[in-house]
Amino acid sequence: MLAFRLTPAAVAAAIATTVATVVAGVGLVLPATAQAQSEVFLCPGANGVPEYKNNGNTKGCRKLTLQESVTIPAPRQPAARSGSAPVSPGAAGGGAFPRIDSATQRTRDSERRGVLERELSDEEGKLAALKREYNNGEPERLGNERNYQKYLDRVAGLKEDIARSEANISAIRRELSALKE
Incomplete structure (x- = not known):
């Protein structure tokens, strides 16, 4: 050290x-x-x-006597070669960016759709379980909730979990609707 x-x-x-x-x-x-x-x-x-x-x-x-600041000019862009096609703004990162054929892209899109659908079904199941436990704002008290404040805290937590789960479901549905068919 x-x-x-x-x-x-x-x-x-x-x-x-x-x-x-x-x-x-x-x-x-x-x-x-x-x-x-x-x-x-x-x-x-x-x-x-x-x-x-x-x-x-x-x-x-x-x-304190402070030194003058040093400025460095930006690097110059390479001049366009004569006879070459102009570079589009989207291709500024380099012309060698790999292209994906449409069959591969369709496969990836279908895999993504499958993953999103599984996540949606899992989240919907989780929401159903939370709503059953929430019981319209009056869940059953547990044995360790002798203190009423513990019960109220659990009810508030369940309500937050339900809201979060509903937001997740709407976000997954938005992503699914944005996918190309």
Whole structure:
């Protein structure tokens, strides 16, 4: 296991560099008048922890001189070769993207439909069981529910489970209706 020990000066330098980067990044967004007014002060805080502030009103604060931000231009797009067909926006990821024949796609769609139908039947069975247990808002009390609040909590949980199950069923039906025939 490696252990690193940093001196307080190294920590302060790393923090100052980070602050400089953040302030420089913010400076790119702010108008020029706000850039001229942005100053960062390093002030002693509680228990010797340094604090960074935008005003130097506290005793012992010193103004930090921040470096200019470095901007890197975006890479140039390769120029279109003469005689080549223009690239469509959808093909920007590369022309070698594999195509799937229609028979394979139909097989995948039918498998997906089967999975969704199984999930729908499972969810409908779960909903029916929850509604039976819920008993129109008056489920039977269990032996460990001597405390009435436990019973009320279970009833509320059942109600939430029923709502969640109904939402799942409607989502699965939406997915099934969106599938191509």
